[in-house]
Amino acid sequence: MEQKDKTSVKExxxxKNFLYLVIxxxxxxxxYYAYLLGSEWLMLHISENRAYLGMLFIAASIPRLLFMIFGGIIADRMNKRTILFISDLxxxxxxxFLVALIxxxxxxxxxxxTLAVFFGISDAFSHPAMNSLVAEILPDSHLQQGNSVLQVMQSISPIIGPVAGGTLIVTLGFKGVFTLSAISLMLAAWTVYRIKLQKEETPSDLPKNVLEDFKEGLKYGLQNKLLRTVMFVSLLLNFVVVGPLTMGIPLLVKDVFKENALGLTTLEASLGIGLLTGAVLLTVLKSIERPGLLAIGGLIAQSVLLAVIGLMPSHYFAAGILFIFGLLMxxxxxxxxxxxxxxxxxxxLGRIMSLLMTASQGMIPVSYMVTSYLIAVGLSITSILLFAGSIMVIFSISIFLMKEIRQMSY
Structure with missing residues (x-):
């Protein structure tokens, strides 16, 4: 059985198209992660107003949300390779441009x-294209392993990006980290451009305009009970988790643990290593017998970890928490x-992936705004994380009672 798993991954x-997509x-x-780390630390460096850090995340999340549905429509109408190429380029x-300003x-x-706004727009088009392209390139029997392998490659990046980014900030400054980021994105654009997709005939029943496209995708999604459930869960979880965790990591490093950019690198890289480990395990497993229960168990454990991360005595303990958090994710x-x-x-697929991502992204700007407000009125990031984790524990346990989630299967 083990040999069969290895052969499947090799296949x-x-x-070639999947290989280019993975590379x-x-x-x-x-x-992207080097840019994120660099922009977060640069914002903290040029301004003492911590509210600006929240504005940075909000600036990316709002246009990402507004354009996500349109991105899915475009993914169903255009060559998905071209969309990814333009996004990376x-x-x-x-x-x-940021390097020039520095x-x-x-x-x-x-x-x-402003740059965060443009990155948000780019994400809105690239994510639906990427997620639907995997299903176009691979047969259904290879999808779990294909998604897992892709997640392995993407999970290595949150390790390489922050480690290289934090090191370059300390040694070469912001010029170094953003130069690395620009080169990496340009190389990605060139690689994606090598993907060759067969030209398909446009279906005769394809809607004639964007509005009809949107209506058709929305109707399809609302009639899908599984998709409705997943969208609802994603919306609530992102409201509770994303703002406190995303803003919490740099703020814990700077204000609680009193570390420099390498401390931020340690925490973000630990999360990346956890993501990588989880993706590798799912690649080796090949098939999950009860994926619904796995998802619920992961959510409950993540809830507890979110609550306690701000209580850790040092950033090394917090790094361990983030490793496990990423694995469960x-x-x-x-x-x-x-x-x-x-x-x-x-x-x-393009429209459904965009609907799912719109639901999951829908509450993220609100999450950032609420977190920013709580910080502005004097609430510590440790208290915010503890409160958010406690809410998530209650919510995750309630999800266990949803039959649709428990019985999810391939």
């Missing part, structure tokens, strides 16, 4: 916020994504 990489993800993600050019010593808060994300890809009509 995945014999599919592109491996190159794109570290560039424009991201590389945006970071190159060389001229002209970076201001509004520059970082893959046990939730990969099975759910695989189920949706397998059970959705191929012609609807």
């Amino acid at each position: 995945l990489f014999q599919i 592109g993800a491996f190159l794109s993600s570290p560039g 424009t991201s590389g050019l945006l970071v190159s 060389w001229m010593d002209s970076v201001e808060v509004w520059h970082l916020i 893959q046990g939730v994300n990969i099975p759910i994504m695989t189920i949706l890809q397998a059970k959705t009509e191929k012609k609807m």
